[in-house]
Amino acid sequence: MTPQLISPPRRSLADLGEVIGPDRLRALWESADELRRRLGGRTVWQVNSTATGGGVAEMLQVLMGYLADAELPVHWLVVGGEAEFFDITKRLHNRMHGAAGGPPLTESDAAAYARATAINAAAVGELTRPGDIVVLHDPQTAGMAPGLAARGVTVIWRCHIGADRRTPVSQEAWEFLRPHLTAAEAYVFSLAHYRPDFLPAERTVVIPPSIDPAAPKNADLDPATVEAVLRACGVFTGGADGPARFIRRDGRPGEVTRTAKLLADELPSPDEPMLVQISRWDRLKDMAGVLTAFAQRVAPAGPGCLVLAGPQVDEVGDDPEGAQVYAECQAVWQALPRESRRRTVLASLPLEDLDENAVMVNALQRHATVIAQKSLAEGFGLTVAEAMWKRRPVVGSAVGGILDQLGDGRGVLVEPSDAAGFAGAVRRLLDDRTEAARIGEAAHDFVHQEYLGDRHLLRWAGLLGRFL
Ligand code: UDP
Numbered sequence: 001m002t003p004q005l006i007s008p009p010r011r012s013l014a015d016l017g018e019v020i021g022p023d024r025l026r027a028l029w030e031s032a033d034e035l036r037r038r039l040g041g042r043t044v045w046q047v048n049s050t051a052t053g054g055g056v057a058e059m060l061q062v063l064m065g066y067l068a069d070a071e072l073p074v075h076w077l078v079v080g081g082e083a084e085f086f087d088i089t090k091r092l093h094n095r096m097h098g099a100a101g102g103p104p105l106t107e108s109d110a111a112a113y114a115r116a117t118a119i120n121a122a123a124v125g126e127l128t129r130p131g132d133i134v135v136l137h138d139p140q141t142a143g144m145a146p147g148l149a150a151r152g153v154t155v156i157w158r159c160h161i162g163a164d165r166r167t168p169v170s171q172e173a174w175e176f177l178r179p180h181l182t183a184a185e186a187y188v189f190s191l192a193h194y195r196p197d198f199l200p201a202e203r204t205v206v207i208p209p210s211i212d213p214a215a216p217k218n219a220d221l222d223p224a225t226v227e228a229v230l231r232a233c234g235v236f237t238g239g240a241d242g243p244a245r246f247i248r249r250d251g252r253p254g255e256v257t258r259t260a261k262l263l264a265d266e267l268p269s270p271d272e273p274m275l276v277q278i279s280r281w282d283r284l285k286d287m288a289g290v291l292t293a294f295a296q297r298v299a300p301a302g303p304g305c306l307v308l309a310g311p312q313v314d315e316v317g318d319d320p321e322g323a324q325v326y327a328e329c330q331a332v333w334q335a336l337p338r339e340s341r342r343r344t345v346l347a348s349l350p351l352e353d354l355d356e357n358a359v360m361v362n363a364l365q366r367h368a369t370v371i372a373q374k375s376l377a378e379g380f381g382l383t384v385a386e387a388m389w390k391r392r393p394v395v396g397s398a399v400g401g402i403l404d405q406l407g408d409g410r411g412v413l414v415e416p417s418d419a420a421g422f423a424g425a426v427r428r429l430l431d432d433r434t435e436a437a438r439i440g441e442a443a444h445d446f447v448h449q450e451y452l453g454d455r456h457l458l459r460w461a462g463l464l465g466r467f468l
Contacts, residue, residue, distance in 0.1 A: 003077040007068075008060075009249040016028075016454065018214075025454070031461045039072070043129070049081070049137075056160050062210065065212075091109075093139060099284055099377060105173070125153070132153050133154045135188075139159075146183040162400065190206070208404075216362060225363070229363035236269070243255060261350075265338070273370075287325070293422050302427060306344045309346075312349065312350055375397050375402065381396070384401070410446050
C-alpha cells in the first residue's frame with residue numbers, strides 16, 4: 001500500500017504566542033530558523049500508522065501544523081497493513097504496556113511483522129533521499145528501521161508506550177522488536193524508565209508530547225457554546241438554543257452538525273455534576289472499571305452522572321480491538337441496576353470531521369465537574385493534559401505518564417486496582433468545588449509550563465540538531 005501523505009492545516013505560531021508570551025515565542029522562532037538552516041535541504045519524515053484516533057495522531061496533527069507555519073521541511077506519512085499485521089501490533093502494544101492481551105507472539109508473527117514492515121520501508125524509501133531523517137512512531141513502524149537505514153536515511157524511533165515495571169510479558173514484546181531497533185540512531189520515549197536495557201542510554205532522549213491550546217480540542221469555549229455543542233451532538237436535550245459554532249484548525253468557522261452514537265436510558269441534565277472519561281475503546285483504559293465504580297460506589301453516595309466517550313469504533317484504523325472493547329462496555333452497562341444505569345452514558349463520537357470531533361471532546365472536558373483517567377497502563381495520557389489545561393480536577397491511575405502529570409497535588413492519583421479509592425476521590429471532588437478549583441488551577445499552570453507546543457518543538461529541535 002502506498003504511504004498516505006497527511007497535511008494537517010497550518011497552525012499559527014503567532015496564536016500560540018498569545019498563550020506562551022513573547023519570550024517563549026522568540027526562543028521558538030530562533031530555534032526554528034536555526035533548524036531550517038542546518039537541515040540545508042534535507043527532509044524530516046514522521047511515519048505512523050493512523051491519521052486519526054489516539055494520542056500519536058493527535059500529537060502529529062498539532063505538531064505538523066506548527067512546523068508548516070515555521071516553514072520547516074517536515075512531512076507526515078501514514079503506512080498501512082493487513083488485518084493480520086494490526087492484530088500482531090495490537091498484541092505488541094498491549095504487551096509493551098505489560099498486559100498479555102491476546103495469544104503470545106510466535107515466530108510466524110515475527111516473520112509476518114518483518115514482511116509487512118519491510119514492504120512499508122521500501123515504499124517510504126522511495127520517497128526519501130539519503131541524509132533525510134525519518135522518525136518512526138511506535139511498534140507499528142519499528143520494523144521499518146533496517147530497510148530505511150540501509151538507504152542512508154537517519155532513523156529515529158519514537159516510542160509512545162511502555163510499562164512501569166519489566167514483566168515477562170513486556171520482555172517478550174521487547175525481544176520481538178529488538179532485532180529491528182538496533183538500526184535506529186536515536187530513541188525517544190515519553191518517560192525515561194520506558195527504555196529497555198538493550199537500547200543505549202546515551203542515544204535515548206525523553207520528550208513528552210504536547211497539546212495545542214489554540215486548536216478546537218483545547219481552545220476556550222464559553223459556557224453557552226459548551227452547552228450548545230453538547231446539545232448538537234446529542235449528549236444533552238433541552239437547554240439554551242444557541243448555535244454550536246467553533247473555529248476550525250485552518251481558521252474557518254465550523255458548526256457541529258453530526259451527532260454522537262449514544263447508549264443511554266436518560267440523557268444528563270446540564271445542571272447535574274458530571275464525571276467524564278474520554279479514551280479509545282481499549283481495555284487498558286478501563287472504561288468498564290469506571291462504569292462499575294461509578295454505578296456501585298459514586299452514584300449511590302450523591303448526585304451526578306457519568307459520560308464515557310470514545311471514537312466510533314470502526315474508525316481507528318490501527319486499533320482492531322475497539323469494537324470488542326466497546327461491546328464489553330455495552331454488556332457491563334446493560335447489566336447495571338436500572339437506578340444507576342440511567343445516570344450513565346456511553347458516547348461514541350464521530351471522527352469523519354476531526355475538528356468537529358475535537359470540539360465535542362473539548363466541550364465534554366470543559367463541562368465535566370471531574371475527569372477520570374482510570375487507565376491500567378498509560379504511555380503519557382494526552383487526555384490528562386487536555387483536562388488539566390481546562391482547569392478540570394483529574395482522578396487518574398498512578399501509572400506511566402499520568403504520575404508525572406498529576407503528581408504534587410495537580411490531581412488525585414489512585415492505584416488502578418483501587419476501585420474504592422477511585423470512587424472516593426471522584427465523589428469528594430464532585431461535591432467539593434473549592435478543592436476541585438484549587439487542583440484545577442495548579443493543573444493548568446503545570447501544563448502551561450511543561451506541555452505546550454513550544455516546549456515540544458524545542459526538545460525535538462535539540463535532538464535533530466545532533467544529526468546535522
Ligand atoms: N480522542 C479524541 N476523540 C475520542 C477519543 C479520544 O479526539 O473520541 C483523543 C483525546 O482527546 C486525546 C487522544 O485521542 O487527544 C488520546 O490520547 P492519549 O494519549 O490519552 O491515549 P492513546 O489513545 O494515545 O492511548
